[in-house]
Amino acid sequence: MLNTLYAYSSNISSWHVLSFGLLAYCAYYFMSVVKLPTIACADGPLKNFLQQEIPTLNQKYWPTFWCLDGRAQTILASVIRSKAIPEIAYKREMFTLTDGGEVALDWMDDNCNSNSPCIIILPGLIGNSQDDYVRCLTVAANNSGIRVVVFNNRGLGGVAIKTPRFYNACNCEDISEVVKHVRSVVPAHCKLGATGISLGGLILGNYLARRSEEARTYLSAAKIISVPWNVQKAVDNMDQPIINKLIGYLLAQGMYKIVNRSGIHKYQEFDMTSLKKSKSLRDFDASFTIKHFDYPTVEDYYNDAGLQDKLHDISVPLLCLNAADDPFQLLDAIPIQAAYECSHVAIIVTTRGGHIGFLEGFLPSAKDQYMSRIFVKYFTKALIDEQGEFQRIKDDLHQKFLAKHSLEG
Template identity: 80%
Template sequence: MFNTLYDYLSNIPGWHVLSFGLTAYVAYYLILVVKRPTFVCADGPLKNFLLQEIPTLNTKFWPTFWCLDSRAQTVFASVLRSKTIPDITYKREIFTLKDGGEVALDWMDDNCNSNAPCIIILPGLTGNSQDEYVKCLVFAANNVGIRVVVFNNRGLGGVEIKTPRLYNACNCEDLAEVVQHVRSVVPAHCKLGATGISMGGLVLGNYLARNSEEARAYLSAAKIISVPWNVHKAIDSIEQPILNNLLGRVLAQSMYHTLKSSGLHKHQELDMRSIKSCRSIRQFDTEFTIKHFGYPSVEDYYNDATLQDKLHHISVPLLCLSAADDPFQPLDAIPIQAASECSHVAIIVTARGGHIGFLEGCWPSAKDQYMSRVFVEYFSKALFDEHGEFQRIKDVLHRKYLEKHSVY
């Protein structure tokens, strides 16, 4: 018997090896990869509403089988969307901030009637309104009749700065002004929402936590996607060799080019040679960000930006989408326990998805993607709110929030 087995293994046909490998991979995919997302939120009206009104929460996430690695999801999602989603012709508004700075607000309201709600979108670290992940959400909102305005940070979207100031991950003063302005422009009976992606999620999250009552007065609902909840751990994760570190280097160079194109060097003396030599986000923040915004150290800046421990301050219903394998955010930094005790914040965690990836299916569709599907399902119900159900939930949650924080 052993001789027979030895002869077989010595002369095993190639198609046997291939069949065994495919069978093993399919078993691995179906058992360990395809899973329902983890969903956490305190028991109560928001949790019940989301489970009832967002069908995607009750289905398994089927990551693209040939693109399971987190870095592959991150990169291929960007490439695929950039190749398949066309540029958008926005209506641009140059909005002047109180300090004289200017930002570009790009509006998309085609296919929308006068009663359409509006969503403010905050792109990621160096993103703007033509970035593929932003356009993915814009088209998704537009298809269901929701108007969108993309808030391009200072120095982005082709607009040079007018004052010696850029932006960072926790500076939400500009967003506060933009929210107030958009609320004044959109008809009063139309509801307003906001979503932030990656660093945009940090800015939005910090705005919701620090300006809690103001945010609740203007916003009906909010959503953040692939946010680095704990910035310290996020930076540590992206510096891990080899592939994560490569992504970090690319981002550091992107930050340098954003700084250079912003025109800040015309207003302020900068050591552009040292900044250009940065090979990580931490180095860039050390050489530029903390000096520009007056932080004593990069640790102080990351403490200020971290959102992980601020959920209890948020009073606007907030839905969050993260991936357990996000290279920018380790799973243990996602505030699962805090969300399970928070009435206003719900977190969806997929087993795979990378950073702003969430590719699914044999060949990912540019029109129907997991990220945009959850986005539309949530905001369609929360903002159109034809029977006032979500508003009643929001009022109930706010009364509980005030009781918990001893405002009464």
């Protein structure tokens, strides 16, 4: 019997083996990969709005056939956007914070008028207004007649540190001042939204949760993309060999360079030699972040920064987009069950997409990406709200929010 099988297998051509492998891969792709995105949100006005107004959410997500790995999607998406979307000629505004610190607000309103709403964008960990994913969202919004202002964190965007303060994932003070300032600059009848990507999503999410009533006063809608909900698990995952560990090392070194260039160490004593030797984000946070912001341990900082247990403190309608294979935050750390019980937060989860990747189609495009398509459709409907539909949804959600918190109180 074994001899017969061996003789049979020896006569199979490589063409047949290749065909069988391709057939098996296609079966796997169609059966396990191509699926409708999960919409984790309590039944109610927000979920109904998303399903009715954003057609993409009712369609299967077709990740790029030959690029399924989350890390590959992350890298390739960045390469495609970097090559296809040129740098943007923003109008820079230097904004002075109440403590004397200074940040750059980069405005893009070329395709706008006096009635155009505005979106504040918060980039990721070491990101600024010229990062590829920020340009992608900015161009998409501007093409739809929405003005954009990118909030570059302290020490980023080519701006020097002027006070002994940096930024972290819980940094609500700066975004609070920026939101109030932008609201005062944009015409009163124009609605204001905000979106945060990765670490920017953590900062925005913490602002929405910790300053819930303030956020609701100024913001009509919010969105976060590829946020590491559970920071502890995200950092643990980044410590896994080999590729994740390499990415973590590069991010830690990127943070070291920003700190070193900013001159923050001139105001507060740090062991810059140890900081330079950081091999992971955990190393960097242990050597810098917890000392600069007075956290007892790294775990205390990560627990404070996480959003997984803060959904019910958010009163601004919030749309979130995550991929189940995000190398920074895998599916088990996304608070899907909590979102199913939350009327004002919706978490969209795709089977693939990596971290700020979300490539789709055989030849993925930089101009019409899944991420930017949902972003534009959501904010267009929420902010250009001529019939007041979304405002009624927001008011209804707020009444439920107040009633729930009244009962809990």
